Amino acid sequence: MPDAGAVPTRPAVRAEPDTTDLTADVAVVGAGAAGLALADALARRGAGERVALLETPRADLRSPERTWCSWQDPASPALAGSVGAVWPHADVVGPGGARQRLDLPVPYVLVRSGDHARAVGARLAAAGARRLAVTVTGLRDSPDEPRAVVRGHDAEGRPVRVRARWVVDTRPPRLPPEVPPGRTRLLQHFRGWFVRTREDAFDPAAAVLMDFRPPQPPGEVAFGYVLPTSPREALVEYTGFSAAPLDGAGYDAALRAYAATAGLPPFDVVAVEQGVVPMTDEPLPRVVGPRTVRLGTAGGATRPSTGYTFAAALRQAEAVAGALVAGRPPVPPRAYRRRHLAMDSLLLRALVTGRVEGAAFLADLFARHPAERVVRFLDGATSPWEDLALMRTAPRGPMLATVAERALPRGLRRQPRG
Ligand SMILES: Cc1cc2nc3c(=O)[nH]c(=O)nc-3n(C[C@H](O)[C@H](O)[C@H](O)COP(=O)(O)OP(=O)(O)OC[C@H]3O[C@@H](n4cnc5c(N)ncnc54)[C@H](O)[C@@H]3O)c2cc1C
Known part of the structure; x- marks a missing residue:
C-alpha cells in the first residue's frame, strides 16, 4: 500500500508504565456509521475476533445520535434490527407547491443511530469483537514497523495502546478553515423536530423527500421534509445548503414556518436533531499510511452534491471487510465514481x-x-447513459459557464455569493 505520508511517523516511544497494551488484527477507530458497518461486516464474515473497535467515551468528541436515511434493501443483513421506518413512496414538492408522487425503485429507509449501535453491538459481542472506550489521540504507522500503533486514553484518562496490523480510522475529518484554491465547500445544515400530533396527520407509506416551498435565500438552497414513522409521528426537518448554518432561533423559525406550509395540525416536539454535513470536492485521502486507511465521511463517503453518506459508508465497509477476509490490503474503494464527483464539483460551483x-x-x-433515475443519481449509482440524460436537462448556459470558468485564472472567476 502506498505511504501517503499523512500519518506522522515517529521513532518508537516507550509506553508509560500503567499503559493498557493490546494487540488486534484490525483496529477500527470510531463506532459511528462507518466503524460499526466495518466491524459488523467482519463479524458477519466470521472475523469478529480480529476486530478492536475504539469509540471515545468523551461526550464532547462523540458524534451525537442521529437518523440515517438512504435507499436500501430493508432486509439487508447490515440493517438487521436497525430499521426504524421504510417508505416505498416519496413526494417531492416544487417551489410553487406542485406535488409529485414517486414510486421508489428501492425503498427509502430510516435507521436511528442508537438502535443501530445496539443491534450491531449485540452481533459484535456474539462474534467476540472487542469494544474499547478509548479516545484516540495519536497514530503511529511506519513502514519499518510490523504493526501500526494507536494511542489514546480510556474514560479515566489512563493510556491505552493498540498495536494493529491494520488501522481503519473513521473519525470525522478536520477540514482546513480555508477552502483550498479551486475547491468548493458548502454546508448542508439542518434541524429536525420529532413531532407527535393529536390526530392522524401522516401517511406512513410516503416520505416527503424534498419540499422546496420554504423561501430560498439568494445563492442558497432550502427545503423541508417530512418522514412519518406512524400516522401521528414524524421527523420534520428544515435543511439549508449555504456557507454557514443558522442559529437555534433561525432553525426554529424556519421549522415553524415550514410546519405551517406543510399544513401540520397542532403537534408536540418530542425530540430534536441537528447537524452540519460539509458538501465539498476537497480531496479526502483514503490511504494515509502503510497500514492506515480512512472510511466513511473521513474516506470521502459524503456525496458532495447531496450530503448522503450512509449508503456509501456501508458499501465501502463491505468492500474493506471482503478484502481483509481475503487477505488483501483493506483499501476502501472510491465512494463515488470519478464522473459523479466531477459532476458534483461543477454543480457545487454552479450553486455557490x-x-x-x-x-x-x-x-x-x-x-x-x-x-428511478433521480434516486439512482442521489445515491451515486447512475450509469453513463443516465448521467448524460440528466445533464441534457441541466440549465445549459450556467453549467457551460461554470465549466468554462475552470479555464480562467483564479482572479477572474466568479466569487461565491453571500
Ligand atoms: C444529524 C445528522 C444526520 C444525518 N443524516 C444522514 C442521512 O439521513 N443520510 C445520510 O446518508 N447521511 C446522513 N448524515 C451524514 C452521515 O451519514 C453521518 O454523519 C454519518 O454518521 C457519518 O458516518 P461516519 O462513520 O463517517 O462518522 P460518524 O458517524 O460521525 O462516526 C465517527 C465516530 O468517531 C468517534 N470519534 C470521534 N473522535 C474520536 C476519537 N478521538 N477517538 C475515538 N473515537 C472518536 C465518534 O464518536 C463517532 O462515533 C447525517 C449527519 C448528521 C450530523
Missing part, C-alpha cells in the same frame, strides 16, 4: 456562484426524469 438556482434545479430533476 449563484449561476444555478438549487431549488428549481432539484425540483426540475424530479419533474423531468423518472424517479
Whole structure:
C-alpha cells in the first residue's frame, strides 16, 4: 500500500508504565456509521475476533445520535434490527407547491443511530469483537514497523495502546478553515423536530423527500421534509445548503414556518436533531499510511452534491471487510465514481456562484426524469447513459459557464455569493 505520508511517523516511544497494551488484527477507530458497518461486516464474515473497535467515551468528541436515511434493501443483513421506518413512496414538492408522487425503485429507509449501535453491538459481542472506550489521540504507522500503533486514553484518562496490523480510522475529518484554491465547500445544515400530533396527520407509506416551498435565500438552497414513522409521528426537518448554518432561533423559525406550509395540525416536539454535513470536492485521502486507511465521511463517503453518506459508508465497509477476509490490503474503494464527483464539483460551483438556482434545479430533476433515475443519481449509482440524460436537462448556459470558468485564472472567476 502506498505511504501517503499523512500519518506522522515517529521513532518508537516507550509506553508509560500503567499503559493498557493490546494487540488486534484490525483496529477500527470510531463506532459511528462507518466503524460499526466495518466491524459488523467482519463479524458477519466470521472475523469478529480480529476486530478492536475504539469509540471515545468523551461526550464532547462523540458524534451525537442521529437518523440515517438512504435507499436500501430493508432486509439487508447490515440493517438487521436497525430499521426504524421504510417508505416505498416519496413526494417531492416544487417551489410553487406542485406535488409529485414517486414510486421508489428501492425503498427509502430510516435507521436511528442508537438502535443501530445496539443491534450491531449485540452481533459484535456474539462474534467476540472487542469494544474499547478509548479516545484516540495519536497514530503511529511506519513502514519499518510490523504493526501500526494507536494511542489514546480510556474514560479515566489512563493510556491505552493498540498495536494493529491494520488501522481503519473513521473519525470525522478536520477540514482546513480555508477552502483550498479551486475547491468548493458548502454546508448542508439542518434541524429536525420529532413531532407527535393529536390526530392522524401522516401517511406512513410516503416520505416527503424534498419540499422546496420554504423561501430560498439568494445563492442558497432550502427545503423541508417530512418522514412519518406512524400516522401521528414524524421527523420534520428544515435543511439549508449555504456557507454557514443558522442559529437555534433561525432553525426554529424556519421549522415553524415550514410546519405551517406543510399544513401540520397542532403537534408536540418530542425530540430534536441537528447537524452540519460539509458538501465539498476537497480531496479526502483514503490511504494515509502503510497500514492506515480512512472510511466513511473521513474516506470521502459524503456525496458532495447531496450530503448522503450512509449508503456509501456501508458499501465501502463491505468492500474493506471482503478484502481483509481475503487477505488483501483493506483499501476502501472510491465512494463515488470519478464522473459523479466531477459532476458534483461543477454543480457545487454552479450553486455557490449563484449561476444555478438549487431549488428549481432539484425540483426540475424530479419533474423531468423518472424517479428511478433521480434516486439512482442521489445515491451515486447512475450509469453513463443516465448521467448524460440528466445533464441534457441541466440549465445549459450556467453549467457551460461554470465549466468554462475552470479555464480562467483564479482572479477572474466568479466569487461565491453571500
Ligand atoms: C444529524 C445528522 C444526520 C444525518 N443524516 C444522514 C442521512 O439521513 N443520510 C445520510 O446518508 N447521511 C446522513 N448524515 C451524514 C452521515 O451519514 C453521518 O454523519 C454519518 O454518521 C457519518 O458516518 P461516519 O462513520 O463517517 O462518522 P460518524 O458517524 O460521525 O462516526 C465517527 C465516530 O468517531 C468517534 N470519534 C470521534 N473522535 C474520536 C476519537 N478521538 N477517538 C475515538 N473515537 C472518536 C465518534 O464518536 C463517532 O462515533 C447525517 C449527519 C448528521 C450530523
